[in-house]
Amino acid sequence: MNILVINAGSSSLKYQLYSMLDESVLSKGRVERIGMETAILTHETAGKPEIREVNEILDHTTAIRKVLEMLLHKEHGSIRAVSEINAVGHRVVHGGEVFSSSVIVTDEVKREIKKLFDLAPLHNPAHMMGIDAIEINLAAILQVVVFDTAFHQSMPAKSYLYPIPMSLYHKHKVRRYGFHGTSHEYVSRRAAAFIEKPLDELKLITCHIGNGASCAAIVNGQTLDTSMGLTPLEGLMMGTRSGDLDPAIVPYTMGKEDLTLNEVNSMLNKHSGLIAISGISSDMREVEKAMGEGDKNAKLAFEMYEYRLRKYIGAYVAAMNGLDVLIFTAGVGENSVLLRQTVCRQLTFFGVELDEELNQVRSSQERRISTSQSKVQVLVIPTNEELMIARETYRLVK
Numbered sequence: 156m157n158i159l160v161i162n163a164g165s166s167s168l169k170y171q172l173y174s175m176l177d178e179s180v181l182s183k184g185r186v187e188r189i190g191m192e193t194a195i196l197t198h199e200t201a202g203k204p205e206i207r208e209v210n211e212i213l214d215h216t217t218a219i220r221k222v223l224e225m226l227l228h229k230e231h232g233s234i235r236a237v238s239e240i241n242a243v244g245h246r247v248v249h250g251g252e253v254f255s256s257s258v259i260v261t262d263e264v265k266r267e268i269k270k271l272f273d274l275a276p277l278h279n280p281a282h283m284m285g286i287d288a289i290e291i292n293l294a295a296i297l298q299v300v301v302f303d304t305a306f307h308q309s310m311p312a313k314s315y316l317y318p319i320p321m322s323l324y325h326k327h328k329v330r331r332y333g334f335h336g337t338s339h340e341y342v343s344r345r346a347a348a349f350i351e352k353p354l355d356e357l358k359l360i361t362c363h364i365g366n367g368a369s370c371a372a373i374v375n376g377q378t379l380d381t382s383m384g385l386t387p388l389e390g391l392m393m394g395t396r397s398g399d400l401d402p403a404i405v406p407y408t409m410g411k412e413d414l415t416l417n418e419v420n421s422m423l424n425k426h427s428g429l430i431a432i433s434g435i436s437s438d439m440r441e442v443e444k445a446m447g448e449g450d451k452n453a454k455l456a457f458e459m460y461e462y463r464l465r466k467y468i469g470a471y472v473a474a475m476n477g478l479d480v481l482i483f484t485a486g487v488g489e490n491s492v493l494l495r496q497t498v499c500r501q502l503t504f505f506g507v508e509l510d511e512e513l514n515q516v517r518s519s520q521e522r523r524i525s526t527s528q529s530k531v532q533v534l535v536i537p538t539n540e541e542l543m544i545a546r547e548t549y550r551l552v553k
């Protein structure tokens with residue numbers, strides 16, 4: 156059985172085609188800059204060179220059509236007919252309280268996902284475009300949605316409730332949900348396997364530090380707490396998102412700057428975080444480069460980013476009354492030697508002892524970066540949300 160996994164963003168669409176016989180990736184790629192003047196499609200089939208096409212791609216329906224053309228390509232493709240795709244699995248960021256596990260897409264499921272648009276404005280509308288685009292291009296195919304929020308549904312009330320009037324929870328489901336759950340679940344399981352200990356005997360902190368970033372305290376293989384909340388805005392400082400702040404800033408800046416609700420929302424989601432403080436980029440690579448060249452704002456942005464992450468780690472050690480494994484994953488977590496070094500060097504009080512040399516190694520493998528005496532094991536575990544989505548899709552459709 157072949158499963159196509161889609162992670163649709165507002166202007167991008169990432170895909171991987173899996174053969175579930177051996178969970179191998181037949182082809183993968185991404186379309187970037189959808190809706191802009193020139194879109195870029197990058198496609199790769201196992202054992203063949205990567206190809207790039209620059210084209211105008213106005214919407215997600217066209218993007219999916221292009222992806223299918225690539226998958227069927229005589230030279231660069233991996234299948235001969237679309238009928239060789241048996242099901243499609245989608246990442247959906249917000250599943251609210253309605254979805255605590257993956258489901259097959261129906262009209263009812265689509266209605267529920269649409270109700271959650273307000274709560275994940277950068278994500279859910281884009282996922283819906285991906286689901287609709289598949290429906291248009293591959294009419295009768297079975298589609299499955301896998302939610303970022305599902306894994307965190309195990310959080311206890313003391314973690315998921317906000318200390319505000321309970322009527323807001325009862326009437327509008329205002330609570331903390333947490334995101335990147337597919338990734339936190341995957342890396343926590345892999346970490347337990349890596350150190351050869353049962354997951355239900357471990358206290359772990361998983362740091363998913365990508366463009367969006369969140370960390371989670373995991374006990375008995377379940378989320379005790381996680382840094383994102385009602386929406387993916389709470390918690391850590393991110394590429395373009397503020398993370399935690401005093402909620403009074405919202406009405407205060409609205410008054411002072413004469414902003415609308417939409418404008419403040421956009422400021423906090425799209426124009427804050429690394430980009431706001433560095434004035435350079437939301438991309439950690441560029442921030443680190445500028446910092447290396449002596450840029451003061453880039454240095455401050457990095458310091459704030461690292462400090463806020465480290466404070467969460469400290470809080471979660473207290474929340475769990477201990478820590479066995481600290482895990483770094485996603486774009487920044489897997490690749491930034493400097494971020495891991497800066498964080499770990501200042502966690503010695505908790506028994507974290509970084510092996511500076513192991514931390515410098517650049518690799519896409521799962522690896523330990525703490526010394527053999529370190530009380531807390533520090534691991535880098537490359538995340539694989541796509542594989543988790545393929546497995547969930549397979550489980551539901553087979």
Ligand SMILES: Nc1ncnc2c1ncn2[C@@H]1O[C@H](COP(=O)(O)OP(=O)(O)O)[C@@H](O)[C@H]1O
Binds near residue numbers: 437439487
């Ligand atoms: N070598 C590197 N050093 C530091 N940061 C990196 C490096 N490579 C990638 N990144 C960071 O990873 C981020 C993307 O992470 P990723 O997990 O792919 O995000 P998303 O899935 O949310 O798009 C980029 O914004 C970039 O800042």
Ligand SMILES: CC(=O)OP(=O)(O)O
Binds near residue numbers: 248335366367368
């Ligand atoms: C939930 C979330 O923040 O996702 P991403 O990191 O893909 O933006």
Ligand SMILES: [Mg+2]
Binds near residue numbers: 485
């Ligand atoms: Mg990601």
